[in-house]
Amino acid sequence: MRYVCSICGYVYDPAEGDPENNIAAGTSFDDVPADWACPVCGASKDNFEPES
């Protein structure tokens, strides 16, 4: 499941992860650490919603 940042629209795709911020490809959104932040706008994880 992909998750969308409700602030800036960045899409977290588990297939890609966020390697620049130490989130390996294949990491599900649930397994992303709680202190991870949106790489575009810096919003916290709880600002993300499942992609509709």
Next chain:
Amino acid sequence: MLPVEIKKDIFWVGSVDWNLRDFHGYSLARRGTTYNAYLVKDEKIALFDLVPANHVDELLRCLKATIDPEQIDYLIVNHVEPDHSGALPRLMEIVKPEKVFCSPIAKQALISHYHREDWPYEVVSTGQSISLGKRTVTFLETKMLHWPDSMFSFIPEDKLLISSDAFGQNLASSERFDDQVDKTLLFSLAANYFANILLPFSPLVQKLLDKVGEVGWDIDMIAPDHGLIWRSQIPEILAKYAEWSAQKPQRKAVVFYDTMWKSTERMARAVTDGLIAEGLSVQLMSLKAAHHSDVMPFIMDAQAIVAGSPTHNNGMLPLLADMLTYMKGLKPQGKIGAAFGSYGWSGEAPKQISEFLQSAKVEIVAEPLRIKNVPTDADLAACQEFGSRIGREVNARVPA
């Protein structure tokens, strides 16, 4: 200022801030700025964007030269930042508009800025249009360009894009259009604005440029919220935005530093000599002479960042911390760099700077260089070689 008709029945009705220098508390506007508002007289009368609270009288005076403000039906808030919405509480009392159009996030932001849930908000999202009578207005949310609430308004009948904070420049002038001032000055100010405001959102700018291409808007005028209106150089400013947001580094280096007793300054000059010897274009900037917002346009298109500070109280000098923190927030991409500085006994600063550059995703290409107290000729030769080494790294990455 008096209103200026920019299209038939569409007027610039903003305010020129001739004396502003501190822009938003973090950058300098050395030529002042403008707050642009746009009035469209159609069957519905609409006012796009506003001015800061302390310029509301100027806005009202300008409006009254063309219309009774009470006749305005719609206020369109493309951006909530207080230099564009600060006049809203006063305008709401005077205008009593039928509707206030804004993006979904802007509605929340307006409420948390002005604490008025009772205003007649009308939330609009990307692709939605409203009719003003003969004209329509289509909205495009431009989240994080450069706030989450940001939005564009496009009037297809007039080929007019009201672009909020994108494509702006900080310039106070009696002119209103891009072809009425010196082109070099205008693009330099647009670059400064991009480097200090939009740089972190470069990937979004790229997407936006694609999106504007996809929706196929036929634009012959871009009206930003700061500075002059683009009507003659639209392909040029769009090309510049594509170039700046691509962040493709040039064969350039920026050397910035602070100094106590001029040893680090002498090192900086020698490092610069080394970079120049490798054929680079170099900007050498003392942070006592250059404000951090004046350094950023040079960083924006440089391949290398070389930063120097003597060690003071076991750390770097405050102006270096300021510059590095500011630069890191603007997320310049694809840079290489290195650090240097003189020291008396402990000498931590260059290593600290180097680590900070690394944390800002700058690739470190040389070990931090330290010189004790006052550089000898041999030390300065080592500094020059340090610069040359970085210069060769630049040349390896950026073809001539």
